Amino acid sequence: MPVPTTNGSPAMNTPISIIVVEDDPIVLHRFMTMFTSNPRFTLVAACSNATTAHSVINASHADVLLTDLGLPDGNGLDLIRQCTEQHPDTHIMVISVFGDEKHVITAIEAGATGYILKDDESMEVEQAIVQLCAGGSPISPAVASHLLKRLRPEADEIKLTKAELEILRFIAKGYTAQEAADLKHISYHTVTSHIKSIYRKLHISTRAEAVHEAVKRHLL
Secondary structure, eight states: OBOOOOOSOOOTTSOEEEEEEOSOHHHHHHHHHHHHHOTTEEEEEEESSHHHHHHHHHHOOOSEEEEOSEETTEEHHHHHHHHHHHOTTSEEEEEESOOSHHHHHHHHHHTOOEEEETTOTTOOHHHHHHHHHTTOOOBOHHHHHHHHTTOOTTOOSSOOOHHHHHHHHHHHTTOOHHHHHHHHTOOHHHHHHHHHHHHHHHTOOSHHHHHHHHHHTTOO
């Protein structure tokens, strides 16, 4: 059921506004409780089906769309495409039981910039959403691992160095530049230089586009 809120992108002290689409009543209730009890978030709407979600997306703006893929009356991919077209500044996070290559890649190509498996206890949804809004692309380890196995040595269309591929992997997993620097024991400046080189080679300008292009070109 829709829950009124204000629009706008999240600032330093501004709550992150969220539209949730989930057909499982128990999971939906958990998300509603999660986002209404935490001052860091504002719940715009909680939808249990695609029909309601389409109407909400038409009428409302949110910083984040958190959506399942398998819905009783439609496909979450259609919601992702609609949201991407109508609200290109909205960050889109998929939370699903589907972790296979087809679902993941189709969701990313449709516009999703984060992907969490429902049974992944290692991923905290609240933190993943904050990460998403900060420019990251949080993805469940099992999904990221599955994508990384698609790396092909014959992917000659785009030439990335070994160091750039390592940084691209960190981007795909949702790490910030500083986190990647700490994990690689290199400077923040070195990481940002690699990221700039990746953006230049892939002809893109955001982390989400980097992940999208890497998957599309079989670099991940």
